[in-house]
Amino acid sequence: MNTEQVITMLRKNGHKVTPQRIAICEAVLSNKEHPTAEIIFKKISKQHPTISMTTVYHTLDLLKKLELVHEINFDNRVTRYDSNVSVHVNVICQKCGKISDYESEAIQSQWNRIVSAIKIKPVGQRLDAYVICEDCKG
Numbered sequence: 683m684n685t686e687q688v689i690t691m692l693r694k695n696g697h698k699v700t701p702q703r704i705a706i707c708e709a710v711l712s713n714k715e716h717p718t719a720e721i722i723f724k725k726i727s728k729q730h731p732t733i734s735m736t737t738v739y740h741t742l743d744l745l746k747k748l749e750l751v752h753e754i755n756f757d758n759r760v761t762r763y764d765s766n767v768s769v770h771v772n773v774i775c776q777k778c779g780k781i782s783d784y785e786s787e788a789i790q791s792q793w794n795r796i797v798s799a800i801k802i803k804p805v806g807q808r809l810d811a812y813v814i815c816e817d818c819k820g
């Protein structure tokens with residue numbers, strides 16, 4: 683989804699579109715590394731020094747409600763944001779916390795089968811694989 687589409691979507695849903703909000707949306711939606719709110723905040727505050735953590739959280743919440751990002755919560759209370767909202771496996775390194783996405787048509791078709799078997803359309807899903815990544819192995 684490009685910036686124009688995000689702006690249109692925010693407006694359509696009655697939300698104010700501010701330069702800060704746009705910057706946050708762009709930073710989250712273009713980041714494939716499943717960033718935390720803090721990482722987004724640090725990135726944005728370089729260009730928007732007046733930005734607050736509250737604005738970041740509000741905007742992330744908004745994106746979540748519009749189903750443009752998924753929230754991934756962990757036991758240690760760290761929340762990461764995933765801009766990939768299609769069915770995929772999050773490959774998570776248990777040492778460094780790096781998350782990369784694994785996608786394939788097989789997952790999608792298998793998932794469709796599971797969904798038709800449970801007969802209730804899920805409102806979301808989360809598929810995780812826990813690994814020790816190549817960088818952490820050595």
Ligand SMILES: [Zn+2]
Pocket residue numbers: 716764766770771772782783
């Ligand atoms: Zn992901």
Ligand SMILES: [Zn+2]
Pocket residue numbers: 775776777778779780814815816817818
């Ligand atoms: Zn690692």
